[in-house]
Amino acid sequence: MSVGVIIPAAGRGKRMGTKVSKQFLPLGDKPVLIHTLMVFETHPEVDEIVVVAGAGEVSRVEEMVAQYGLEKISAVATGGQERQDSVRSGLEHLQTEWVLVHDAARPFVTHGHITELLKVVRLHGAAILAVPVKDTIKQVDPAGIVERTPDRQSLWAVQTPQAFRRSLLVQAHQRALEQGMTGTDDAMLVEELGIDVRVVMGDYQNIKLTTPEDLAIAEAIWKMRGTER
Numbered sequence: 001m002s003v004g005v006i007i008p009a010a011g012r013g014k015r016m017g018t019k020v021s022k023q024f025l026p027l028g029d030k031p032v033l034i035h036t037l038m039v040f041e042t043h044p045e046v047d048e049i050v051v052v053a054g055a056g057e058v059s060r061v062e063e064m065v066a067q068y069g070l071e072k073i074s075a076v077a078t079g080g081q082e083r084q085d086s087v088r089s090g091l092e093h094l095q096t097e098w099v100l101v102h103d104a105a106r107p108f109v110t111h112g113h114i115t116e117l118l119k120v121v122r123l124h125g126a127a128i129l130a131v132p133v134k135d136t137i138k139q140v141d142p143a144g145i146v147e148r149t150p151d152r153q154s155l156w157a158v159q160t161p162q163a164f165r166r167s168l169l170v171q172a173h174q175r176a177l178e179q180g181m182t183g184t185d186d187a188m189l190v191e192e193l194g195i196d197v198r199v200v201m202g203d204y205q206n207i208k209l210t211t212p213e214d215l216a217i218a219e220a221i222w223k224m225r226g227t228e229r
């Protein structure tokens with residue numbers, strides 16, 4: 001059954017603080033976005049990819065796709081104000097049975113994790129990559145006072161790809177739109193439907209480039225991986 005991927009790449013990268021949006025910054029020998037796209041382009045189970053670009057950046061992304069010969073990319077859609085809007089826009093361009101949503105700003109996802117996620121989503125309908133948190137996490141009130149310390153054993157740092165049966169993801173986004181609900185990931189919207197979302201062990205290298213120090217970390221990971229990109 002067909003597998004499609006939505007790559008939200010329409011953010012401004014405000015926390016990165018660079019003039020160039022972070023997905024277009026160079027990482028080793030090519031832009032961050034191309035690293036990310038090539039992982040899915042080369043995965044044998046991925047049939048189709050939709051990239052979601054910022055308004056005014058669609059033709060730039062189309063040119064990059066052509067330059068690197070990325071044949072699985074069926075459309076470059078226009079993103080929206082929030083990440084959720086961009087994912088919804090991408091979803092309108094995909095009719096595959098299964099849909100993976102993966103941040104353009106996460107160039108280090110591996111084929112192995114994508115394969116494992118696909119196995120689990122085919123059994124359960126919704127699955128995400130995540131890793132156990134390493135730090136103690138505290139809930140803090142607006143005055144900066146600790147309210148509670150959740151048990152660290154139950155806390156996971158969520159990553160992407162997040163994988164869903166397409167019909168489920170469409171339903172989740174439609175309901176969120178109707179209810180005016182904005183989630184920071186797609187799984188949140190599916191959880192709101194009362195659907196169990198399975199967690200698949202990810203990789204601490206699958207970082208999201210977000211703030212400036214992440215660029216140095218990304219260069220180190222890129223160098224560490226050597227030829228196995």
Ligand SMILES: Nc1ccn([C@@H]2O[C@H](COP(=O)(O)OP(=O)(O)OP(=O)(O)O)[C@@H](O)[C@H]2O)c(=O)n1
Pocket residue numbers: 007008009010011012013014015016023052079080081082083084086087103104105106208209210
């Ligand atoms: N309106 C948006 C916002 C984000 N994204 C994408 O969603 C992914 C994760 O979002 P984030 O890391 O928050 O990216 P930005 O929104 O660009 O970062 P910032 O919040 O610092 O501006 C990124 O690949 C980003 O390009 C998107 O497609 N559309």
Ligand SMILES: C[C@](O)(CO)[C@H](O)COP(=O)(O)O
Pocket residue numbers: 083103157158159160184185186208
């Ligand atoms: C989807 C995500 O990458 C899971 O950790 C994260 O929620 C994206 O958050 P952002 O603020 O849009 O980067």
